[in-house]
Amino acid sequence: DSGVTQTPKHLITATGQRVTLRCSPRSGDLSVYWYQQSLDQGLQFLIQYYNGEERAKGNILERFSAQQFPDLHSELNLSSLELGDSALYFCASGRTPQETQYFGPGTRLLVL
Amino acid sequence: AQRVTQPEKLLSVFKGAPVELKCNYSYSGSPELFWYVQYSRQRLQLLLRHISRESIKGFTADLNKGETSFHLKKPFAQEEDSAMYYCALSSAGGTSYGKLTFGQGTILTVHP
Numbered sequence: 265d266s267g268v269t270q271t272p273k274h275l276i277t278a279t280g281q282r283v284t285l286r287c288s289p290r291s292g293d294l295s296v297y298w299y300q301q302s303l304d305q306g307l308q309f310l311i312q313y314y315n316g317e318e319r320a321k322g323n324i325l326e327r328f329s330a331q332q333f334p335d336l337h338s339e340l341n342l343s344s345l346e347l348g349d350s351a352l353y354f355c356a357s358g359r360t361p362q363e364t365q366y367f368g369p370g371t372r373l374l375v376l
Numbered sequence: 377a378q379r380v381t382q383p384e385k386l387l388s389v390f391k392g393a394p395v396e397l398k399c400n401y402s403y404s405g406s407p408e409l410f411w412y413v414q415y416s417r418q419r420l421q422l423l424l425r426h427i428s429r430e431s432i433k434g435f436t437a438d439l440n441k442g443e444t445s446f447h448l449k450k451p452f453a454q455e456e457d458s459a460m461y462y463c464a465l466s467s468a469g470g471t472s473y474g475k476l477t478f479g480q481g482t483i484l485t486v487h488p
Contacts, residue, residue: 268419295474307462307478320475354420361474367412367420 268368276374282343285371289357296338302351345375378403380465382479389453390487397448397482399463407465409446414460453486
């Protein structure tokens, strides 16, 4: 499968903890996007990277941070977790910001 | 600020009936509009992008700038069309290019 991959698939953790979600974009894609999907907020854009540089920020909390590495994979770090952070976190990638975004399968985070 | 509204959370039709999923947007610049579909337990997939003017799986959508709408239509619904449909908007330029703002989604159920 040469599509966007995300690990882990599921994550269960406790409040106050820190987790790292990983995303590998499609081969050749330079843009990576992170989205959060929750029941009450729907699908929300968090942050965008292009070729290693942060390009745009959405409704991303200060407790959350991300980066894109030289090999173009990206990590989303969530710290001081709260119950309300429980959600499905999607990564998407595209060749350039102008081109179609392809989504990964998501990481389902449950904070207990 | 950009905003996408999908007024129907749920939509039920019978197989063979026409279907229209509504999407209205608010954006001061020049928008790009998309429809994404999420089948049960699968990742989001791009269905339509307004600039490509394609018809995918029998679905079409026309951008109406006067009414700020991008409704999704299909003349004869099929059971396999049952899914969650998201309308999304991106700016067509600038540093926010690529950032997708999603509507709340419409769950379409096609009954046999």
